[in-house]
Amino acid sequence: MTTTPTKPEPLPPPPAPSTLDTVTGAGTSLLRSLAMPALAFVTALIIGAFIIALSNVDLLPQLFSDPGSTLAAMGREVWTAYRALARGAVGSVYAISETLFATTPLILASLGVAIGFRAGLFNIGAQGQMLVGGMCTAWVGIYANLPGPLHVIVALLAGVVGGMVWGGIPGLLKARTGAHEVITTIMFNFIALYLVQWLLSIPLFQEAGRNNPVSEPLRPSAHLPSLFGSSYRVTIGILIAVAAVFAVRWLLFQSSLGFEFRVLGLNPEAGRYAGMSVGGLMTLALALAGGLAGIAGANQIMGLAPFKATTSLAGSVGFDAITVALLGRSHPVGVLWAALLFGALKAGGREMQGAAQIPLDLVVVLQALIVVFVAAPALVRAIYRMKGVAERPTQLTKGWGA
């Protein structure tokens, strides 16, 4: 070993990333981050199998008297359930259509959440942004009298604008006053919900002859064209969502604005020193996030019969989006895969319930388990004896001020 001064110095261990970065995947590349969700999925399926096996109250008492055939029966049960899950998700054109249908809004809303994570902002407000975006879409869809394709575009844009405003206000509040976006976006969800409830009860929106909050249907010119024909529910919304994936990837990694967002996410102070307008970027990042959620909201009215706005138009998509963005490690392509997985679980779960009498709730448990394992990478590493950064001894020389 030489001791000439030109020898590169041994590299110090990299500083431990913050918990938020670890969980959200901010700053990681796609390839590095795909292994973990995949293993998390497998682990969740295994645990799910135990749950299915043990949840059958008829089989359980026989486990000790006749373990062999009971275990075989349990195995059959698990097999039936997972086969139904797979069949419902990808087993036919109809299944694939259902999967893509469920995936579409998840992709869009999750992309918004992912942009927030990359910019260091925890956007919990996708739900409210979907609702407000959806209402703007409904307004344009009901009242504007435009030819087909143009009406679709304008209605989508209305959703974008509504979502951008609803996301941008918390951004502005944070930039100007430091109000934490977690709190403001949650509160904006509530404001959005009751705003929509009110809007749907005034004559401007409420369907004639109703006394519950449901809007008039959109004009047919504002409906999203279906993709596989009218007997399948999937629309061109999925194409818009996939296009958005690539647009966001370009934005984050090829544009100077994305560079600024990523600096903001990893070290806003360095951004300030480098001359970036930190407040403006925060506002813009949350506005863009809201815009994407707004399209998701628009999709839920324009692409789903009976084409009416309701207070539940966002379903649980706005919250699932946070999970999907985490699972996709805040990378647009990762979000695409994670949303597909969740969409498939949703579509397949219904089949599983129908064919194997396994409650749909198991799908929610599976989703939750996947996320738990993604959030606890050390656990998955330990299970699969992977080598990784977590094996380093905990860094003890980090001050509390850092």
Added chain:
Amino acid sequence: MALELRGITKRFPGVLANDDVSLAVGSGEVLALLGENGAGKTTLMNILYGLYRPDEGSVVVDDRELDLASSRDAIAAGIGMVHQHFMLVPVFTVAENVILGQEPSGPLGVIKKDAARATVRDISERYRLHVDPDAVIEDLPVGVQQRVEIVKVLNREARYVIFDEPTAVLTPQEVEEFFAIVRGLQADGKGIIFITHKLGEALEVADRVAVMRAGRKVAEVTPGETSEAHLAELMVGRPVELVVPKDTSHPGATVLQVQDLVVRDDRGHRAVNGVTFEVRTGEIVGVAGVQGNGQTELIEAIMGLRPSLAGNVVLDGTDVTDYNPRQLHEARVSHIPEDRQESGLVLGFTVAENMVLNCYYEEPFSRVLVMDWDATNEAAQRLVKQYDVRTPGIEVPVSNLSGGNQQKVIVAREFDRDVRLVIASQPTRGIDVGSIEYIHGQIVAKRDAGAAVLVVSSELDEVTALADRILVLYHGKIAGEFPPDADITEIGLAMLGSGR
């Protein structure tokens, strides 16, 4: 009675961090462990403290070989460590921090707070640490926090104390006080290992100096038989210019004028209180002063990072008081910020991305929102070579680089253009001798190329080495102006506010 490391070898993937290193420190002895960043000092001490296991070799205390599986074992063996970054709970009191982890408690787990207080008071008096057991950590200056760490170590009855770069965070006065404490510990029979890369300190306080380079112990000397220049050569492996060579300055037109500037700090106090000075082309003006006398706020105000309450900043005849950092960048001002990790770099970004942090939006790096990564990578390749940044590649996260090389990334980014004004805050804080030599050379080169240079440093040696004119900042005011060859004592007095 001695603490020994015998033939320690430690490998990390691709790196031989320690190569057959043997050290010994007896009780009542101070051993300075000198070496550049990455020379293997910290690895060695982590082995001694039970955080790493050596691949070969052993740790021996009082002729008993130890098997250190964790720091708990090290503590039990009488080894204490004061880390460079303190491990204190900021909202707890001194006494609470000292007992943390081994709280003396009575029935029902009630903590005996009075006992804890008494312990702190005893230790504090015995070693003259002047620590108030009831003070809350976050209210204390850094120097006092360090003494709390020392109390912690002594409370655990350490007989051997390791200090990891203890003076890096201290003001010159605090360094003096710290040395007095070290001597007190020494007189009490403690064995002390003092890790540092500051040559003068090693010579001042140590009985013996061990020098490490590239994982090996290359020399062990006594202060009497060596000199700073000799130690530097041992550390780096070649002769080093400790004071950068430069010609006399030929100042030209005034570039920067600061007039009656008043700036508030975060607490609303006037940290800068009526400061006036100017910097001309072809000269380096050094601002000396004990940390916390308004240097940070002065630079932030000039750089548009902090609003000023009154006064003006004028650049080449234009009032730039209200300029933001971007406008100043475009007015050809370079800025090396005080804290490279906090504000100079994005640690999770690659070297290439950090190289364009200030100019990513300009051609050729981007055109109308679109980044040109080819141009960026090309520039980064060139800068890495030109500015001697030691990195495995430009796609490596900058956090993997040593402090000196991280600082070179910033210097490369800021200096690689024709600038009017260079503002360098603590340009070489905490980096190795070789990098200091290099960065000082670059700063002088910028001056010789016609830039006006303002250097702020709490290291008086650095200011006197670089500056053509020295300003001393004390309590937000200029307490004196000195030529570079002025008497150090006089400058030191001005720094304490008792000058002319």
